[in-house]
Amino acid sequence: MQKLFNRLRGSVTAEVEGPFLERWFNICAAAGLGLWDVQLVEEGRKARVTFSHWRWKEAEELAAKAMCTLAPAGEAGLPSFLRRFRFRYGMIAGAALFVLLLTLFSRLIMVIEVEGNETVSDSAILAELQNHGFGVGSYGPGVDVRDLANEMLLDMEELSFLTVDITGIRARVIVRETEPVPEIEDDTKYADIAAATDGFVVDMNVIAGRPAVEEGQAVLKGDVLISSLLFNERSDGSGEIFSTQQVRAKGQVWAVTERTLAASTPLSALRTEGDGETRRRWGLEFLGRRFNFYGNSSNYDRECAKISILYPITLPTGQSLPFGLWQTGWTAWSETPVPVNAESAEQFLRSTLTRRVETLLGDGEILDAQWQTEQREGVITVTLHARCLEQIGTTVELN
Secondary structure (H helix, E strand, C coil), rough: HHHHHHHHHHHHEEECCCCHHHHHHHHHHCCCCCCEEEEECCCEEEEEEEEHHHHHHHHHHHHHHHCCCCEEEHHHHHHHHHHHCCCCCCHHHHHHHHHHHHHHHECCCCCCECCCCCCCHHHHHHHHHHCCCCCCCCCCHCCCCHHHHHHHHHHHCCEEEEEEEEECCCCEEEEEEECCCCCCCCCCCCCCEEEECCCCEEEEEEECCEEEECCCCCCCCCEEEEEEEEEECCCCCCCCEEEECCCCCCEEEEEEEEEEEEEECCCCCEEEEEECEEEEEEEEEECCCCCCCCCCCCCCCCCEEEEEEEEECCCCCCCCCEEEEEEEEEEEEEEEECCCCHHHHHHHHHHHHHHHHHHHHHEEEEEEEEEEEEEEECCEEEEEEEEEEECCEEEEEEC
């Protein structure tokens, strides 16, 4: 450990010569000048010693007091190593610039992490932060976290809390999302329940309002199923209506419906094949900006596939820094028509139509399905005739 310390502070080896050599050693001891690696060259007149580099002046003065001479014989350690470059101004300027950039970049935000969000995406939060002047490359000590959080909460109603924790080059954006407000129907607005499509009513569940149709009745799209107008009859059994009342109709009406959907696809496709060597060029990613090391000379004079891959610099923890290399490759390609298997195409269209009907039905179900397949002029068409059970009632507000 002492050797390492001596190398960092620097040492000098000197030869001391004089008739009163012992007196010089005594004076050095009294002055606290530490000596090591002492070697006697001539008994009583000359010796080789080593001491700290920064005490050379003091050693010379003590040698003069003892009527001895002190001559340097060698240097070692960090100061002597750095002295070699004192006239190399380019290296000095480069080292100074490196230290300056290192100091600057250690205060810039390089990594931003978002925590606590579930429905709001990271990209949406980061984009809004960028709009407020905070992002990769921002000067960390210059960020007013409180003002930034207040501005973000004003612009993003989806968030109820936001704070930014900046540690070195890393910033943690901690958010809490706003609890969704349940949608409440305005019962003061009168509304009927009408048919969303044609159907044959099989079940009615009236919560509020007056049934306008009966089970087993066929209805058309737009027909009122549950009316908002209530009739109040006299209790004497005469059936006479003495008043009416307007309400907001509520309920469900299930009906058997007919759905017809069709989908088509060509029986040929274009297959892309590369027919040439891939040209690769490189670029630099720096704080979200890309700098290419090439011009337009890499473009082909015909169709080509272009693929760009970013190789970012990552921390040991796996976080990517806003620095890296872009590799862009161009591969010439050509298109060749190839036939499509008709059976596979039909199965694909059937599954597509089935998913489409299930989306339309919601909680309903398909009772029966009939398929029709037709091929004409290189195109296959599949038609689905489905008998379904679905809830056809929809709310229609009244003026």
